[in-house]
Amino acid sequence: MSNRDPLVTNIADLVSDSSFDEESLSFLEDSEDQDLSLKNDTFSSKSAHSDGTVISDNLRRRSSDANTAEKTFQARIKEPELFNLTSYGTAPNREVKSPAFQPIRSHEHIVTPMPAQNSMRMQSMEPQENESMSKTHNKTPGSLSVSRWRRIGRIGLGPPKRAEYTLSSDVKVPSELKPMNHAIDDDNDNDVEMKSSENSTTSPFVLPTQASNFPSDIQAGSLPNAHDVPMRATVNPAQFEESLFVKPHLKELASDKSSAMKAPSVPLQHRFDQQEQLHGPPPKMNSLVDPSHNNGIPKFLQDVATVANLPFIKLGIVGKGGSSTVFRIYSPENGRLYALKEVSFLQADYSTIQGYKNEIALLRKLSGNDRIVKLYAAEANNSIGQLNMVMEYGETDLAKLLNKYATKPINLNFIRMYWEQMLQAVQIVHEQNIVHSDLKPANFLLVEGSLKLIDFGIAKAIGNDTTNIHRDSHVGTINYMAPEALTDMNANTNLGVKLVKLGRPSDVWSLGCILYQMVYGRAPFAHLKMIQAIAAIPDERHQIQFPEIAVPPSANFEPSPNVHAHGVVVGPDLMDVMKRCLQRDQKKRLTIPELLMHPFLNPVPSFPSHNPQRNSLSSPDSNTHSKLMTAMSASQLSMIIERSIELSKRKSLPKELIDSMAYDCISNLQKMPR
Numbered sequence: 001m002s003n004r005d006p007l008v009t010n011i012a013d014l015v016s017d018s019s020f021d022e023e024s025l026s027f028l029e030d031s032e033d034q035d036l037s038l039k040n041d042t043f044s045s046k047s048a049h050s051d052g053t054v055i056s057d058n059l060r061r062r063s064s065d066a067n068t069a070e071k072t073f074q075a076r077i078k079e080p081e082l083f084n085l086t087s088y089g090t091a092p093n094r095e096v097k098s099p100a101f102q103p104i105r106s107h108e109h110i111v112t113p114m115p116a117q118n119s120m121r122m123q124s125m126e127p128q129e130n131e132s133m134s135k136t137h138n139k140t141p142g143s144l145s146v147s148r149w150r151r152i153g154r155i156g157l158g159p160p161k162r163a164e165y166t167l168s169s170d171v172k173v174p175s176e177l178k179p180m181n182h183a184i185d186d187d188n189d190n191d192v193e194m195k196s197s198e199n200s201t202t203s204p205f206v207l208p209t210q211a212s213n214f215p216s217d218i219q220a221g222s223l224p225n226a227h228d229v230p231m232r233a234t235v236n237p238a239q240f241e242e243s244l245f246v247k248p249h250l251k252e253l254a255s256d257k258s259s260a261m262k263a264p265s266v267p268l269q270h271r272f273d274q275q276e277q278l279h280g281p282p283p284k285m286n287s288l289v290d291p292s293h294n295n296g297i298p299k300f301l302q303d304v305a306t307v308a309n310l311p312f313i314k315l316g317i318v319g320k321g322g323s324s325t326v327f328r329i330y331s332p333e334n335g336r337l338y339a340l341k342e343v344s345f346l347q348a349d350y351s352t353i354q355g356y357k358n359e360i361a362l363l364r365k366l367s368g369n370d371r372i373v374k375l376y377a378a379e380a381n382n383s384i385g386q387l388n389m390v391m392e393y394g395e396t397d398l399a400k401l402l403n404k405y406a407t408k409p410i411n412l413n414f415i416r417m418y419w420e421q422m423l424q425a426v427q428i429v430h431e432q433n434i435v436h437s438d439l440k441p442a443n444f445l446l447v448e449g450s451l452k453l454i455d456f457g458i459a460k461a462i463g464n465d466t467t468n469i470h471r472d473s474h475v476g477t478i479n480y481m482a483p484e485a486l487t488d489m490n491a492n493t494n495l496g497v498k499l500v501k502l503g504r505p506s507d508v509w510s511l512g513c514i515l516y517q518m519v520y521g522r523a524p525f526a527h528l529k530m531i532q533a534i535a536a537i538p539d540e541r542h543q544i545q546f547p548e549i550a551v552p553p554s555a556n557f558e559p560s561p562n563v564h565a566h567g568v569v570v571g572p573d574l575m576d577v578m579k580r581c582l583q584r585d586q587k588k589r590l591t592i593p594e595l596l597m598h599p600f601l602n603p604v605p606s607f608p609s610h611n612p613q614r615n616s617l618s619s620p621d622s623n624t625h626s627k628l629m630t631a632m633s634a635s636q637l638s639m640i641i642e643r644s645i646e647l648s649k650r651k652s653l654p655k656e657l658i659d660s661m662a663y664d665c666i667s668n669l670q671k672m673p674r
């Protein structure tokens with residue numbers, strides 16, 4: 001649309017520019033007409049204002065007109081052709097269900113094997129073969145009858161040998177593989193090699209090369225060769241962690257794609273032995289099996305996810321978002337942990353889906369960056385309306401971390417380190433002309449101790465706004481909202497909604513709130529009820545308190561009685577950063593580059609010089625010294641105290657050195673603006 005704002009265009013470009021496997025994300029494609037696009041602009045969580053700033057609608061959708069239009073979306077979204085929910089990519093869903101066939105999770109296409117005595121006997125048939133299925137179907141309780149089994153790798157060690165199978169509706173038996181009319185024998189595990197097409201660079205299937213590994217009734221010739229198997233998943237180009245397939249000692253082969261595909265021809269047993277050496281043994285199968293659960297279906301099969309045609313074991317939920325659940329998953333292939341974000345889009349409205357689309361495009365575009373979480377694969381399963389995203393796994397997020405340390409005295413080094421990393425992450429986003437607009441501690445993930453941005457917040461303000469605000473207030477998001485996000489700046493009567501103008505400074509405010517929380521244990525308005533906070537945040541008359549001594553708050557945010565025991569002097573630099581971020585006037589806020597240059601992160605070097613003239617405090621004459629002291633503000637003195645405490649902890653330093661550093665500290669303080 002010609003009158004689109006540049007930022008909207010940017011986001012749209014990102015999406016269209018995406019080199020993702022478009023087919024796999026076809027559910028996200030617009031199949032609607034132009035008027036829907038217009039509505040989408042209206043209702044997306046972020047659209048752009050004409051001056052290049054982003055317009056957020058965290059509150060705008062309270063409008064009744066918005067509700068009406070929303071209903072239109074809801075109605076349209078249910079039209080099957082819009083999301084093609086009945087098919088998955090280009091292949092029909094061929095899953096066959098019988099009374100004995102209970103998919104563990106329909107989208108995973110993983111089914112349980114027979115009980116041990118049935119020796120993994122499986123049968124397979126085309127959907128149209130239902131009749132023959134009923135004749136041949138193994139009625140043993142707990143047994144399953146499925147179409148098309150494909151072994152994709154071993155998931156355990158030692159006897160009894162087990163293989164993991166996926167029900168792969170679009171996988172066909174390579175014509176050169178002869179069917180075999182007996183139970184699947186897994187004894188040849190050690191001989192099984194990964195087989196992949198020489199033409200394929202993205203579809204690293206593990207296919208048994210033994211004809212005996214295929215069920216008897218799969219029709220030879222009815223299926224294409226392995227390299228014809230369509231790749232449903234959207235795999236980050238070049239590699240979905242090459243190490244999944246190419247072991248470290250084979251890394252050199254990874255540079256050559258075709259070699260990389262051939263590399264896993266190392267026998268499975270050998271590969272797993274190597275894995276065990278490298279990463280320790282995989283989890284014991286017993287610990288994954290809970291026969292009391294789900295009709296005796298082994299828990300390890302319930303908790304298997306297949307993304308990008310790779311098997312993962314779900315180890316538990318690590319987080320929940322507005323419409324997502326995030327699991328910690330384990331790759332038996334390489335013994336590594338990943339995060340799987342499952343997003344349900346069945347109930348999602350049009351703009352929510354747009355939000356996911358944008359989020360994936362942005363994540364993918366930015367995920368090469370150190371401060372942005374890596375997205376390895378995104379895969380849509382239209383049949384159950386679910387989007388799966390495999391990301392790098394983070395041990396915790398900043399919200400949990402701050403929560404853990406909220407009642408402990410602050411550590412300025414901790415604050416400095418994470419503050420800098422947060423700024424670096426947001427700078428990457430801003431450099432792409434994107435305003436996050438929903439920065440909060442939970443959106444910063446700790447990956448091996450390093451902070452990374454995980455969520456671009458595009459989808460979240462889109463569902464039901466009232467719920468969202470309520471939900472957000474519950475988890476504290478409103479506490480990080482900039483004043484301008486709470487002020488209806490621009491009533492657009494044509495669209496019947498109130499638009500809110502947000503820009504990069506809004507992110508700076510949010511960062512300021514996070515920093516404030518790191519220092520004082522709570523965000524600046526967290527002690528207020530939601531309604532009070534909404535009023536106070538934009539209200540100039542409401543003065544934010546910046547105590548000079550940070551004391552960990554008690555549970556109800558009352559000042560701690562242990563001021564002297566736990567209080568830490570905030571210091572002028574840190575104080576200055578917070579104040580300059582938390583300016584209600586956007587124009588007065590510092591920018592991210594300015595914050596990165598701020599003395600808080602770049603203290604004037606205070607390492608002692610070896611100038612003998614000022615080796616100790618006694619160097620300047622006592623008059624000068626006392627003048628220095630009297631000219632100092634309380635906060636500057638506080639800083640000296642803070643430094644002295646730091647120094648006193650380093651008892652190994654000689655006294656002269658400490659004196660010299662203290663002297664430098666005083667001189668530096670003098671240079672600072674008051």
Ligand SMILES: Nc1ncnc2c1ncn2[C@@H]1O[C@H](COP(=O)(O)OP(=O)(O)OP(=O)(O)O)[C@@H](O)[C@H]1O
Nearest residue numbers: 319320321322324326339391392393394397442455
């Ligand atoms: N890669 C990951 N590794 C570990 N934990 C993660 C990962 N991604 C997300 N989480 C956890 O899951 C939580 C929710 O994830 P995320 O914020 O991406 O979901 P969301 O649906 O966008 O949430 P919200 O609606 O709150 O924005 C995070 O706060 C974090 O604790």
